[in-house]
Amino acid sequence: MARKEYIFTSESVSEGHPDKVCDRISDAILDALLAEEPEARVACETFATTNRVVIGGEVGLRDQDKLHRYMEAIPDIARECIRDIGYEQDKFHWNTCEVTNLLHEQSAHIAKGVNASNEKAEGAGDQGIMFGFATNETPELMPAPILYSHAVLRRLAEARKSGEEPTLRPDAKSQISLRYEDGKPVEVTSIVLSTQHADEGQTSADIRAIVEPYIREVIPEGWLTEATEWWVNPTGTFVIGGPDGDAGLTGRKIIVDTYGGAAPHGGGAFSGKDPTKVDRSAAYAARYLAKNVVAAGLAEKCLIQLSYAIGIAKPLSIYVDTAGTAEVPPEQIEKAIARAMDLTPQGIRTHLELNKPIYERTAAYGHFGRAPDDDGGFSWERTDLGDALKAAL
Template sequence: MSSIIFLFFYNFVKISLLFYFIDLFIVKILYFMSVKISECVSLGHPDKIADYISCYILDEFIKQDPYTKYALEVQVKDNTINLAGEVSSKCEDIDYKALCQKALIDIGYNKDYIAKWGGENVINYEEIHVNTFISKQSQTIAQGLSGWGDQGIFFGMAVRNESTDYMPFDYFLAKDINKKLFASNLGGLDIKTQVVTKGNDITKIIVAIPLLNNDTKNVEEFVRQNYKGNYELIVNGTGSYISHSSIADCGITGRKLVVDFYGSGCNIGGGSPWTKDGTKADLTLNLYARKKALDYLKSSNKDYIKCQIGCCIGRKEIEVIITDKNDEVLEFYVENRLPEEIINEFNLRTPIYSLLCKDGLFSRI
């Protein structure tokens, strides 16, 4: 009898241990599956300088004509700025060079900053040369604007974490570090941050920030004080970072889309939300997709919601797909929404474009 009892408990322990290690193994797999990497760049980065200049000019058009049709790309290299695209507006009196100068000053590339860093290291608003290649909007596109102005796919997402503005933790963290460093005056304005997270743990932070003396100590202390944890911290991996902005790198609009949207947390449609007025689906339907994802998340028990939207030029119908983190379709339907309805919902007839570029595409949702 005792041997039977012994065998029973022996097998029970073996099975329990087996399930314990299986559970442990699954937990570890899930833990490492949750490894995420995201980066962020500041408004002083050359690509964001280009985005901001386009948005800044658009705001000036909108102030004078809220129904301006606008699609203007920007390229910035050294002190040369190229503006190319299409604009149709009742506003004709636009000083493009003056607006580019004001945009640069607003970012922080002002006279004191240039004196501190030297004109050989940063863009100089007083010395810029602006080339314009701007025509009126195509009549073919204009004819379709009773519906959507283009075809395309657009994505929105939301996670159940109010403390990260319903954004993925890794994305929020990379952006938060960047914003704090940008406001700290510890270095220059052209800042890149990147993080690696496992679940809610930080494992690595990478910072690239212009420093005149190459002394990274103050930046390292600042990051450690603001973000606790046992993580690897790298500041200026090449050792020296002085020349920056468009002097160090050519900036082009729409080249930091993953940074502008959700980091590695969600698909993106590929179209830039910047450089365009509210009639363009690349702006309006990306905002709408984010709002739909956020609204659905708040009304459900899900931890992650993704919304995909598709549209057709000249038509008002949009296809909407709502999925969870396992890509299970929760809802699929067709909705009739005119561009003007969503434009009004997000106040896109008002000069808010430079604020969206500065604060974040979804900062007003």
């Protein structure tokens, strides 16, 4: 039986965290290529350190002339990401850092195995396992610790970028520990917030005075109590941040990107990958299905695992675990999922409209628990499959 009384912790990192700078650049490059050709193939990795950004991986467009033109634009895309995040430090500045582009054409062997032909359907871009999760403990059907860890940093970024808080800088991390009673979150036992700032003379107390009002804005009423422990910039000065303080790399924050450790992870990163890569698209589909199971009232919690093999279209397995909260046996939900949605890579891309330039916005503050956008962004957060799932039971 699932525990009912416990404390659970999740962390988030801001858009200015070195790894998130890299995720942002990789996804911006992906969006640029998808805007030109919806069937673009992209597997883009970024590395950032002091005054330097290195971009590598594989890309493919049917029109090679267009591909060569976009190769020339890659440094400008990277610089615009860094500028928007807000880095103008002496040793990491959007206008002066060196950008090296090592992207090359996609492997012909991978393309042959993945691309559709007259003989076969489009196959998965790689083997692997992907998980989706949903829980009714928040309106967004997300685990509360990761949802509010993201919310804190997103609000501080808004205050920084608007000019409300001119001494805050882009790099930051948050961590929230929540106490659960009867399986529901009721109290923040501790909050950790480390944020880059402008002045070495600013103390931890100074930074807490700046950030606390914004934190109280986003944490549900009553969750912050006199017993809550606050750890704001616990090491003191945090002036040198971003890739100048610590190197960054695409795909290193996979738990931050998903469920904050509240659910398993298949191990595949998302950023920089086009939606033929099931690391990304099938993880989105699994979240979509799990969220719709919970939204439809079929369970209070739902964990879904999908598995794939490279070049093979259909999923090899579908697994559902509802932690004993389901109205029907999990095996019936598994069968209903297979009937309600085409889970081939092409089927996922079509159902969720993934062949669009909608990925740069996912690079920070989580891929899940966000509101669907009118242009198709975060389509996997829709709750429009409930009737189909019920009909398929």
